[in-house]
Amino acid sequence: MKKIPTETIKRLFPYLRALVCLDKEGTAVVPSSRLADICHINPAVIRKDLSYFGEFGTRGVGYDVKKLKVAIREILNLKPAKTVALVGVGNIGRALLSYQGFALEGFTIGIAFDNDKNKIGTAVRGIPVLDISQMEKYVAAENIQLAILAVPEQVAPKIARRLEKAGIRAILSFAPCQLAMPSSIKVTCVDLSTEMARLIYYSSEEEP
Amino acid sequence: MKKIPTETIKRLFPYLRALVCLDKEGTAVVPSSRLADICHINPAVIRKDLSYFGEFGTRGVGYDVKKLKVAIREILNLKPAKTVALVGVGNIGRALLSYQGFALEGFTIGIAFDNDKNKIGTAVRGIPVLDISQMEKYVAAENIQLAILAVPEQVAPKIARRLEKAGIRAILSFAPCQLAMPSSIKVTCVDLSTEMARLIYYSSEEEP
DNA sequence: ATGTGTGAAGAGCTTCACAGCC
DNA sequence: GGCTGTGAAGCTCTTCACACAT
Numbered sequence: 001m002k003k004i005p006t007e008t009i010k011r012l013f014p015y016l017r018a019l020v021c022l023d024k025e026g027t028a029v030v031p032s033s034r035l036a037d038i039c040h041i042n043p044a045v046i047r048k049d050l051s052y053f054g055e056f057g058t059r060g061v062g063y064d065v066k067k068l069k070v071a072i073r074e075i076l077n078l079k080p081a082k083t084v085a086l087v088g089v090g091n092i093g094r095a096l097l098s099y100q101g102f103a104l105e106g107f108t109i110g111i112a113f114d115n116d117k118n119k120i121g122t123a124v125r126g127i128p129v130l131d132i133s134q135m136e137k138y139v140a141a142e143n144i145q146l147a148i149l150a151v152p153e154q155v156a157p158k159i160a161r162r163l164e165k166a167g168i169r170a171i172l173s174f175a176p177c178q179l180a181m182p183s184s185i186k187v188t189c190v191d192l193s194t195e196m197a198r199l200i201y202y203s204s205e206e207e208p
Numbered sequence: 209m210k211k212i213p214t215e216t217i218k219r220l221f222p223y224l225r226a227l228v229c230l231d232k233e234g235t236a237v238v239p240s241s242r243l244a245d246i247c248h249i250n251p252a253v254i255r256k257d258l259s260y261f262g263e264f265g266t267r268g269v270g271y272d273v274k275k276l277k278v279a280i281r282e283i284l285n286l287k288p289a290k291t292v293a294l295v296g297v298g299n300i301g302r303a304l305l306s307y308q309g310f311a312l313e314g315f316t317i318g319i320a321f322d323n324d325k326n327k328i329g330t331a332v333r334g335i336p337v338l339d340i341s342q343m344e345k346y347v348a349a350e351n352i353q354l355a356i357l358a359v360p361e362q363v364a365p366k367i368a369r370r371l372e373k374a375g376i377r378a379i380l381s382f383a384p385c386q387l388a389m390p391s392s393i394k395v396t397c398v399d400l401s402t403e404m405a406r407l408i409y410y411s412s413e414e415e416p
Numbered sequence: 417a418t419g420t421g422t423g424a425a426g427a428g429c430t431t432c433a434c435a436g437c438c
Numbered sequence: 439g440g441c442t443g444t445g446a447a448g449c450t451c452t453t454c455a456c457a458c459a460t
Contacts, residue, residue, distance in 0.1 A: 005428070005429055006428090006429090007428095008429090009406055009409055009410075009430065010402060010406060012405070012409075013399075013401060013404065013405040013406070014386075014399075016273060016405075017384065017401075020432080024295070026439075031440085031441060031442085032442075033441085037405075038386070039386065040386045042430085042431080044431065044432075044433095045430070045431085047441090047442060047443065047444090048430080048431090048443080048444080050442095050443090051442085051443055051444070052382055055442080055443070056442095057441075057443080058437085058438065058441085058442075059436070059438050059440080059441055059442045059443080059444050060317065060437065060438040060439075060440045060441050060442075061364055061438065061440080061441070062440095062442080063440085063442090065410050075407060075409075076409050077408050077409055077412040078405065082408055090303070090306075091299055091300075091302045091303030091306055092300070092307075093309075094299045095299030095300040095303055097401065098298075098299055099300075099400070100300075101330070104401065106401075106404075106405060107404055107405075107408060114391060120438040120459065125353075129228050131426085132404060144359070144410075145273070146404075146408065146411065148404075157427090162426090169246065169411040169412075169438095170407040170408070170410065170411035171407075172403055172404060173401075176221075176225065177444095178246070178247065178248045179230040180248070180390040185411075186242055186407055186410045186411045188403050188407055189398060190398060190400070190403060191221075191222075191303065192307070192380075192398070193225075193312065193314075194218060194221040194222065195380055195396050195398060196292070196314075196315055196356075196380060197220070197221040197224075197286065197314060197315075198218060198221070198396065199354060199378040199379075199380055199394055199396055200284060200285050200286060200314070200315060200354065200378070201217055201220075201283075201285055202217075202283050202394045203353060203354065203377040203378035203393075203394045204285040204377075205351075212448085213450070213452090213453090214450090215450095239418085239419060239420085240420075243420080250452085250453080251419090251456075252452085252455095253453085253454065255419090255420060255421065256421080256422080256451095256452080256453090257423090258420095259420085259421055259422070260422090263420080263421070264420095265418055265419075265420050265421080266419085266420075266459085267418080267420045267421080267458070267459040267460055268417075268418045268419050268420075268459065268460045269418080269419070269420085269460070270418095270419065270420080271420090316456055324458070326457090342452070356453090402435075414445065
Protein backbone atom coordinates (compact mmCIF):
# COMPACT_ATOMS: atom_id res chain seq x y z
CA MET A 1 0.00 0.00 0.00
CA LYS A 2 1.57 3.21 -1.22
CA LYS A 3 1.33 6.71 0.05
CA ILE A 4 -0.55 9.04 -2.24
CA PRO A 5 0.96 12.49 -2.81
CA THR A 6 -1.10 15.46 -1.70
CA GLU A 7 -0.55 16.98 -5.11
CA THR A 8 -2.14 13.97 -6.75
CA ILE A 9 -5.34 14.51 -4.77
CA LYS A 10 -5.37 18.17 -5.76
CA ARG A 11 -5.19 17.26 -9.42
CA LEU A 12 -8.05 14.78 -9.36
CA PHE A 13 -10.71 17.44 -9.38
CA PRO A 14 -9.42 19.18 -12.51
CA TYR A 15 -9.35 15.77 -14.17
CA LEU A 16 -12.93 15.22 -13.11
CA ARG A 17 -13.98 18.57 -14.52
CA ALA A 18 -12.35 17.76 -17.84
CA LEU A 19 -14.04 14.36 -17.94
CA VAL A 20 -17.46 15.86 -17.27
CA CYS A 21 -16.88 18.21 -20.21
CA LEU A 22 -15.68 15.44 -22.48
CA ASP A 23 -18.64 13.31 -21.53
CA LYS A 24 -21.06 16.11 -22.39
CA GLU A 25 -19.36 16.50 -25.76
CA GLY A 26 -19.88 12.80 -26.35
CA THR A 27 -16.26 11.74 -26.21
CA ALA A 28 -16.10 8.11 -25.09
CA VAL A 29 -12.36 7.51 -24.82
CA VAL A 30 -9.56 9.91 -24.01
CA PRO A 31 -5.79 9.39 -23.98
CA SER A 32 -3.67 11.02 -21.30
CA SER A 33 -2.22 13.35 -23.93
CA ARG A 34 -5.67 14.85 -24.58
CA LEU A 35 -6.43 15.22 -20.87
CA ALA A 36 -3.03 16.84 -20.55
CA ASP A 37 -3.93 19.46 -23.14
CA ILE A 38 -7.19 20.29 -21.40
CA CYS A 39 -5.80 20.45 -17.87
CA HIS A 40 -2.37 21.83 -18.79
CA ILE A 41 -0.72 19.02 -16.88
CA ASN A 42 2.02 16.73 -18.14
CA PRO A 43 0.55 13.42 -19.44
CA ALA A 44 3.05 11.33 -17.47
CA VAL A 45 1.82 13.02 -14.30
CA ILE A 46 -1.76 12.16 -15.15
CA ARG A 47 -0.95 8.51 -15.77
CA LYS A 48 1.03 8.23 -12.58
CA ASP A 49 -1.69 9.97 -10.57
CA LEU A 50 -4.37 7.61 -11.82
CA SER A 51 -2.18 4.56 -11.39
CA TYR A 52 -2.08 5.14 -7.63
CA PHE A 53 -5.71 4.10 -7.49
CA GLY A 54 -5.78 1.24 -9.96
CA GLU A 55 -5.58 0.52 -13.67
CA PHE A 56 -8.28 2.56 -15.32
CA GLY A 57 -6.92 2.79 -18.83
CA THR A 58 -6.56 0.48 -21.80
CA ARG A 59 -3.10 0.34 -23.32
CA GLY A 60 -2.96 1.52 -26.86
CA VAL A 61 -6.34 3.19 -26.47
CA GLY A 62 -6.74 5.48 -23.49
CA TYR A 63 -9.26 5.97 -20.69
CA ASP A 64 -13.00 5.34 -20.87
CA VAL A 65 -14.47 8.73 -20.06
CA LYS A 66 -17.59 7.55 -18.24
CA LYS A 67 -15.82 4.90 -16.22
CA LEU A 68 -12.98 7.18 -15.19
CA LYS A 69 -15.44 9.88 -14.21
CA VAL A 70 -17.26 7.50 -11.89
CA ALA A 71 -13.98 6.15 -10.55
CA ILE A 72 -12.67 9.60 -9.62
CA ARG A 73 -15.97 10.49 -7.98
CA GLU A 74 -15.64 7.42 -5.84
CA ILE A 75 -12.00 8.05 -4.99
CA LEU A 76 -12.83 11.58 -3.88
CA ASN A 77 -15.79 10.26 -1.96
CA LEU A 78 -18.14 12.48 -3.96
CA LYS A 79 -20.59 9.67 -4.43
CA PRO A 80 -23.21 10.15 -3.15
CA ALA A 81 -23.08 13.96 -3.31
CA LYS A 82 -22.24 15.63 -0.01
CA THR A 83 -24.23 18.38 1.62
CA VAL A 84 -22.23 21.36 2.83
CA ALA A 85 -23.25 24.08 5.27
CA LEU A 86 -22.38 27.70 4.59
CA VAL A 87 -21.77 29.95 7.57
CA GLY A 88 -21.90 33.66 6.80
CA VAL A 89 -24.05 35.04 4.00
CA GLY A 90 -22.04 38.14 3.18
CA ASN A 91 -20.51 38.86 -0.20
CA ILE A 92 -18.35 35.78 -0.29
CA GLY A 93 -21.17 33.63 1.02
CA ARG A 94 -23.56 34.88 -1.64
CA ALA A 95 -20.94 34.37 -4.31
CA LEU A 96 -20.63 30.75 -3.26
CA LEU A 97 -24.40 30.26 -3.19
CA SER A 98 -24.65 31.65 -6.70
CA TYR A 99 -21.80 29.54 -7.90
CA GLN A 100 -23.40 26.17 -7.58
CA GLY A 101 -22.39 24.94 -10.99
CA PHE A 102 -18.99 24.44 -9.48
CA ALA A 103 -19.93 21.27 -7.67
CA LEU A 104 -20.24 18.92 -10.67
CA GLU A 105 -22.82 16.94 -8.73
CA GLY A 106 -20.27 16.04 -6.10
CA PHE A 107 -21.43 18.41 -3.40
CA THR A 108 -23.91 21.21 -2.85
CA ILE A 109 -24.51 23.86 -0.27
CA GLY A 110 -27.73 22.69 1.34
CA ILE A 111 -28.11 25.13 4.19
CA ALA A 112 -26.79 28.52 5.22
CA PHE A 113 -26.48 30.38 8.52
CA ASP A 114 -26.14 34.04 9.44
CA ASN A 115 -26.80 36.28 12.43
CA ASP A 116 -28.38 39.13 10.46
CA LYS A 117 -32.13 39.35 11.19
CA ASN A 118 -32.74 40.70 7.71
CA LYS A 119 -31.20 37.63 6.11
CA ILE A 120 -32.61 34.98 8.43
CA GLY A 121 -35.70 33.40 6.96
CA THR A 122 -34.87 34.35 3.39
CA ALA A 123 -33.52 31.99 0.76
CA VAL A 124 -30.78 32.47 -1.82
CA ARG A 125 -31.13 30.31 -4.92
CA GLY A 126 -33.43 28.05 -2.99
CA ILE A 127 -31.07 27.61 -0.08
CA PRO A 128 -32.59 28.69 3.23
CA VAL A 129 -30.71 31.12 5.45
CA LEU A 130 -31.21 30.15 9.09
CA ASP A 131 -30.39 31.71 12.42
CA ILE A 132 -26.83 30.94 13.40
CA SER A 133 -27.99 30.24 16.94
CA GLN A 134 -29.69 27.15 15.53
CA MET A 135 -26.55 25.96 13.77
CA GLU A 136 -25.58 23.15 16.12
CA LYS A 137 -29.10 21.71 16.03
CA TYR A 138 -29.29 21.56 12.24
CA VAL A 139 -25.77 20.29 11.76
CA ALA A 140 -26.51 17.42 14.09
CA ALA A 141 -29.99 16.73 12.72
CA GLU A 142 -28.88 16.60 9.11
CA ASN A 143 -25.55 14.98 9.89
CA ILE A 144 -23.61 17.63 8.01
CA GLN A 145 -19.87 17.00 7.99
CA LEU A 146 -18.53 19.91 5.98
CA ALA A 147 -18.76 23.65 6.43
CA ILE A 148 -17.65 26.71 4.54
CA LEU A 149 -16.71 29.53 6.85
CA ALA A 150 -17.28 32.93 5.26
CA VAL A 151 -17.57 35.18 8.30
CA PRO A 152 -15.46 38.14 9.45
CA GLU A 153 -12.03 37.36 10.80
CA GLN A 154 -12.93 38.47 14.35
CA VAL A 155 -15.57 35.80 14.85
CA ALA A 156 -14.08 33.04 12.70
CA PRO A 157 -12.18 31.21 15.48
CA LYS A 158 -15.22 31.23 17.76
CA ILE A 159 -17.54 29.86 15.11
CA ALA A 160 -14.97 27.30 14.05
CA ARG A 161 -14.93 26.00 17.60
CA ARG A 162 -18.73 25.79 17.60
CA LEU A 163 -18.62 23.81 14.35
CA GLU A 164 -16.04 21.51 15.85
CA LYS A 165 -18.24 20.79 18.86
CA ALA A 166 -21.23 20.28 16.59
CA GLY A 167 -19.39 17.41 14.93
CA ILE A 168 -18.14 18.96 11.69
CA ARG A 169 -15.21 17.09 10.15
CA ALA A 170 -13.83 19.64 7.71
CA ILE A 171 -13.85 23.40 7.25
CA LEU A 172 -13.06 25.55 4.24
CA SER A 173 -12.28 28.97 5.64
CA PHE A 174 -12.04 32.35 3.95
CA ALA A 175 -10.87 34.15 7.08
CA PRO A 176 -7.29 35.37 6.78
CA CYS A 177 -6.25 33.83 10.07
CA GLN A 178 -5.15 30.54 11.51
CA LEU A 179 -7.84 28.41 13.11
CA ALA A 180 -6.50 26.31 15.93
CA MET A 181 -8.35 23.03 15.49
CA PRO A 182 -7.67 19.47 16.59
CA SER A 183 -6.03 17.40 13.89
CA SER A 184 -9.15 15.28 13.54
CA ILE A 185 -10.73 18.24 11.76
CA LYS A 186 -9.35 19.16 8.36
CA VAL A 187 -9.06 22.88 7.77
CA THR A 188 -8.20 24.57 4.51
CA CYS A 189 -7.81 28.32 4.29
CA VAL A 190 -8.28 30.26 1.10
CA ASP A 191 -6.19 33.31 1.71
CA LEU A 192 -6.57 35.84 -1.05
CA SER A 193 -3.87 38.21 0.09
CA THR A 194 -1.30 35.45 0.17
CA GLU A 195 -2.15 34.58 -3.40
CA MET A 196 -1.88 38.21 -4.45
CA ALA A 197 1.45 38.62 -2.70
CA ARG A 198 2.84 35.55 -4.44
CA LEU A 199 1.74 36.89 -7.80
CA ILE A 200 3.33 40.24 -7.16
CA TYR A 201 6.58 38.55 -6.22
CA TYR A 202 6.71 36.33 -9.28
CA SER A 203 5.44 38.93 -11.71
CA SER A 204 8.21 41.34 -10.80
CA GLU A 205 11.00 38.87 -11.34
CA GLU A 206 13.30 39.60 -14.22
CA GLU A 207 14.87 36.89 -16.29
CA PRO A 208 18.39 35.90 -15.25
CA MET B 209 22.91 32.32 -5.46
CA LYS B 210 20.41 29.75 -4.23
CA LYS B 211 17.05 28.77 -5.53
CA ILE B 212 14.18 29.80 -3.28
CA PRO B 213 11.43 27.24 -2.71
CA THR B 214 7.96 28.18 -3.89
CA GLU B 215 6.66 27.22 -0.47
CA THR B 216 8.95 29.73 1.15
CA ILE B 217 7.42 32.54 -0.89
CA LYS B 218 3.94 31.38 0.07
CA ARG B 219 4.80 31.54 3.73
CA LEU B 220 6.22 35.06 3.65
CA PHE B 221 2.82 36.68 3.60
CA PRO B 222 1.55 34.91 6.72
CA TYR B 223 4.77 36.00 8.42
CA LEU B 224 4.12 39.55 7.31
CA ARG B 225 0.60 39.45 8.67
CA ALA B 226 1.85 38.21 12.03
CA LEU B 227 4.49 40.92 12.12
CA VAL B 228 1.96 43.65 11.40
CA CYS B 229 -0.11 42.35 14.32
CA LEU B 230 2.87 42.18 16.64
CA ASP B 231 3.91 45.67 15.66
CA LYS B 232 0.44 47.03 16.46
CA GLU B 233 0.60 45.33 19.85
CA GLY B 234 3.88 47.06 20.47
CA THR B 235 6.10 43.99 20.39
CA ALA B 236 9.59 45.04 19.33
CA VAL B 237 11.40 41.72 19.12
CA VAL B 238 10.08 38.27 18.33
CA PRO B 239 11.83 34.88 18.37
CA SER B 240 11.01 32.31 15.70
CA SER B 241 9.24 30.20 18.32
CA ARG B 242 6.69 32.95 18.91
CA LEU B 243 6.15 33.51 15.19
CA ALA B 244 5.74 29.76 14.90
CA ASP B 245 2.92 29.77 17.46
CA ILE B 246 1.11 32.54 15.65
CA CYS B 247 1.47 31.14 12.13
CA HIS B 248 1.29 27.47 13.09
CA ILE B 249 4.51 26.81 11.24
CA ASN B 250 7.56 25.00 12.57
CA PRO B 251 10.17 27.49 13.88
CA ALA B 252 13.00 25.80 11.97
CA VAL B 253 11.05 26.38 8.77
CA ILE B 254 10.67 30.05 9.58
CA ARG B 255 14.37 30.50 10.26
CA LYS B 256 15.33 28.69 7.09
CA ASP B 257 12.83 30.66 5.02
CA LEU B 258 14.14 33.98 6.27
CA SER B 259 17.75 32.93 5.89
CA TYR B 260 17.29 32.59 2.14
CA PHE B 261 17.10 36.36 1.94
CA GLY B 262 19.72 37.39 4.45
CA GLU B 263 20.40 37.49 8.16
CA PHE B 264 17.57 39.38 9.76
CA GLY B 265 17.75 38.05 13.29
CA THR B 266 19.98 38.52 16.29
CA ARG B 267 21.25 35.33 17.88
CA GLY B 268 20.10 34.85 21.40
CA VAL B 269 17.42 37.50 20.93
CA GLY B 270 15.18 37.08 17.90
CA TYR B 271 13.94 39.26 15.06
CA ASP B 272 13.30 42.98 15.18
CA VAL B 273 9.62 43.24 14.31
CA LYS B 274 9.72 46.52 12.44
CA LYS B 275 12.85 45.72 10.50
CA LEU B 276 11.66 42.29 9.48
CA LYS B 277 8.31 43.71 8.41
CA VAL B 278 10.00 46.18 6.11
CA ALA B 279 12.37 43.51 4.83
CA ILE B 280 9.56 41.11 3.88
CA ARG B 281 7.64 43.92 2.19
CA GLU B 282 10.70 44.60 0.09
CA ILE B 283 11.31 40.97 -0.72
CA LEU B 284 7.74 40.55 -1.88
CA ASN B 285 8.02 43.76 -3.82
CA LEU B 286 5.12 45.28 -1.88
CA LYS B 287 6.96 48.51 -1.44
CA PRO B 288 5.66 50.82 -2.73
CA ALA B 289 2.10 49.46 -2.61
CA LYS B 290 0.85 48.08 -5.91
CA THR B 291 -2.39 49.04 -7.59
CA VAL B 292 -4.52 46.15 -8.77
CA ALA B 293 -7.41 46.19 -11.24
CA LEU B 294 -10.55 44.18 -10.58
CA VAL B 295 -12.44 42.83 -13.57
CA GLY B 296 -16.00 41.73 -12.83
CA VAL B 297 -18.04 43.34 -10.06
CA GLY B 298 -20.32 40.41 -9.25
CA ASN B 299 -20.53 38.77 -5.86
CA ILE B 300 -16.91 37.74 -5.72
CA GLY B 301 -15.78 41.10 -7.04
CA ARG B 302 -17.79 42.95 -4.42
CA ALA B 303 -16.46 40.66 -1.72
CA LEU B 304 -12.93 41.58 -2.75
CA LEU B 305 -13.71 45.28 -2.86
CA SER B 306 -15.15 45.09 0.66
CA TYR B 307 -12.23 43.10 1.88
CA GLN B 308 -9.58 45.73 1.54
CA GLY B 309 -8.12 45.20 4.98
CA PHE B 310 -6.50 42.15 3.50
CA ALA B 311 -3.81 44.07 1.72
CA LEU B 312 -1.75 45.19 4.72
CA GLU B 313 -0.70 48.25 2.78
CA GLY B 314 1.05 46.12 0.19
CA PHE B 315 -1.53 46.42 -2.54
CA THR B 316 -4.99 47.84 -3.12
CA ILE B 317 -7.66 47.50 -5.72
CA GLY B 318 -7.62 50.90 -7.34
CA ILE B 319 -10.02 50.45 -10.23
CA ALA B 320 -12.79 48.06 -11.26
CA PHE B 321 -14.40 47.12 -14.57
CA ASP B 322 -17.74 45.59 -15.51
CA ASN B 323 -20.03 45.43 -18.52
CA ASP B 324 -23.26 46.03 -16.59
CA LYS B 325 -24.69 49.48 -17.36
CA ASN B 326 -26.19 49.63 -13.87
CA LYS B 327 -22.81 49.22 -12.26
CA ILE B 328 -20.75 51.40 -14.58
CA GLY B 329 -20.29 54.85 -13.12
CA THR B 330 -20.95 53.80 -9.56
CA ALA B 331 -18.31 53.30 -6.91
CA VAL B 332 -17.89 50.59 -4.31
CA ARG B 333 -16.01 51.65 -1.20
CA GLY B 334 -14.62 54.56 -3.13
CA ILE B 335 -13.38 52.45 -5.99
CA PRO B 336 -14.87 53.50 -9.34
CA VAL B 337 -16.52 50.90 -11.55
CA LEU B 338 -15.72 51.65 -15.18
CA ASP B 339 -16.89 50.33 -18.52
CA ILE B 340 -14.98 47.21 -19.45
CA SER B 341 -14.66 48.51 -23.00
CA GLN B 342 -12.32 51.15 -21.59
CA MET B 343 -10.18 48.60 -19.78
CA GLU B 344 -7.18 48.60 -22.10
CA LYS B 345 -7.00 52.37 -22.04
CA TYR B 346 -6.95 52.66 -18.26
CA VAL B 347 -4.59 49.75 -17.73
CA ALA B 348 -2.10 51.37 -20.05
CA ALA B 349 -2.62 54.90 -18.73
CA GLU B 350 -2.17 53.93 -15.09
CA ASN B 351 0.48 51.33 -15.81
CA ILE B 352 -1.40 48.62 -13.94
CA GLN B 353 0.42 45.31 -13.87
CA LEU B 354 -1.91 43.10 -11.88
CA ALA B 355 -5.51 42.08 -12.35
CA ILE B 356 -8.06 40.04 -10.45
CA LEU B 357 -10.39 38.20 -12.79
CA ALA B 358 -13.80 37.61 -11.23
CA VAL B 359 -15.99 37.12 -14.29
CA PRO B 360 -18.08 34.13 -15.43
CA GLU B 361 -16.19 31.14 -16.74
CA GLN B 362 -17.49 31.59 -20.30
CA VAL B 363 -15.85 34.96 -20.81
CA ALA B 364 -12.77 34.49 -18.63
CA PRO B 365 -10.38 33.29 -21.37
CA LYS B 366 -11.37 36.13 -23.70
CA ILE B 367 -10.87 38.79 -21.05
CA ALA B 368 -7.62 37.21 -19.94
CA ARG B 369 -6.35 37.60 -23.49
CA ARG B 370 -7.39 41.23 -23.52
CA LEU B 371 -5.54 41.81 -20.26
CA GLU B 372 -2.49 40.15 -21.72
CA LYS B 373 -2.51 42.43 -24.73
CA ALA B 374 -3.02 45.44 -22.51
CA GLY B 375 0.29 44.65 -20.81
CA ILE B 376 -0.82 42.98 -17.55
CA ARG B 377 1.90 40.86 -15.97
CA ALA B 378 -0.09 38.72 -13.53
CA ILE B 379 -3.66 37.52 -13.10
CA LEU B 380 -5.44 36.08 -10.10
CA SER B 381 -8.41 34.21 -11.51
CA PHE B 382 -11.55 32.86 -9.86
CA ALA B 383 -12.82 31.15 -12.98
CA PRO B 384 -12.78 27.37 -12.65
CA CYS B 385 -10.96 26.87 -15.91
CA GLN B 386 -7.47 26.90 -17.32
CA LEU B 387 -6.34 30.13 -18.92
CA ALA B 388 -3.87 29.54 -21.73
CA MET B 389 -1.39 32.36 -21.28
CA PRO B 390 2.20 32.89 -22.34
CA SER B 391 4.65 32.04 -19.60
CA SER B 392 5.64 35.68 -19.27
CA ILE B 393 2.30 36.22 -17.54
CA LYS B 394 1.86 34.65 -14.14
CA VAL B 395 -1.57 33.17 -13.57
CA THR B 396 -2.92 31.82 -10.30
CA CYS B 397 -6.33 30.21 -10.10
CA VAL B 398 -8.35 30.05 -6.94
CA ASP B 399 -10.54 27.06 -7.57
CA LEU B 400 -13.08 26.61 -4.83
CA SER B 401 -14.42 23.28 -5.97
CA THR B 402 -10.97 21.75 -6.01
CA GLU B 403 -10.46 22.88 -2.45
CA MET B 404 -13.82 21.43 -1.42
CA ALA B 405 -13.09 18.14 -3.13
CA ARG B 406 -9.77 17.85 -1.34
CA LEU B 407 -11.42 18.49 1.99
CA ILE B 408 -14.05 15.87 1.35
CA TYR B 409 -11.38 13.37 0.45
CA TYR B 410 -9.29 14.00 3.53
CA SER B 411 -12.20 14.35 5.92
CA SER B 412 -13.53 10.93 5.04
CA GLU B 413 -10.29 9.12 5.65
CA GLU B 414 -10.24 6.76 8.58
CA GLU B 415 -7.16 6.19 10.66
CA PRO B 416 -5.04 3.19 9.62
C1' DA C 417 21.81 30.81 28.56
C1' DT C 418 19.25 31.69 24.53
C1' DG C 419 17.91 31.72 19.82
C1' DT C 420 19.68 32.26 14.99
C1' DG C 421 21.81 30.36 10.70
C1' DT C 422 22.97 26.30 8.05
C1' DG C 423 25.05 22.00 6.16
C1' DA C 424 23.64 17.30 5.87
C1' DA C 425 20.29 13.71 6.10
C1' DG C 426 15.80 12.37 4.97
C1' DA C 427 11.25 12.51 2.86
C1' DG C 428 8.30 13.49 -0.92
C1' DC C 429 7.23 14.58 -5.58
C1' DT C 430 8.26 14.71 -10.58
C1' DT C 431 10.41 13.24 -14.68
C1' DC C 432 12.07 9.79 -17.68
C1' DA C 433 12.32 5.84 -20.31
C1' DC C 434 10.65 1.75 -21.56
C1' DA C 435 8.36 -2.75 -20.69
C1' DG C 436 3.86 -4.49 -21.37
C1' DC C 437 -0.57 -4.83 -23.40
C1' DC C 438 -4.25 -3.77 -26.87
C1' DG D 439 1.61 1.36 -33.90
C1' DG D 440 -0.16 3.49 -29.89
C1' DC D 441 -0.78 4.37 -25.20
C1' DT D 442 -0.78 2.85 -20.43
C1' DG D 443 1.63 1.58 -16.13
C1' DT D 444 5.79 1.83 -13.39
C1' DG D 445 10.53 1.26 -11.40
C1' DA D 446 14.49 4.19 -11.06
C1' DA D 447 16.76 8.52 -11.26
C1' DG D 448 16.65 13.25 -10.24
C1' DC D 449 15.04 17.17 -8.04
C1' DT D 450 12.95 19.95 -4.44
C1' DC D 451 11.59 20.80 0.07
C1' DT D 452 11.62 19.71 5.04
C1' DT D 453 13.66 18.22 9.23
C1' DC D 454 17.39 17.83 12.31
C1' DA D 455 21.24 18.92 14.98
C1' DC D 456 24.52 21.84 16.27
C1' DA D 457 27.98 25.55 15.55
C1' DC D 458 27.96 30.27 16.42
C1' DA D 459 26.76 34.88 17.96
C1' DT D 460 25.15 37.90 21.76
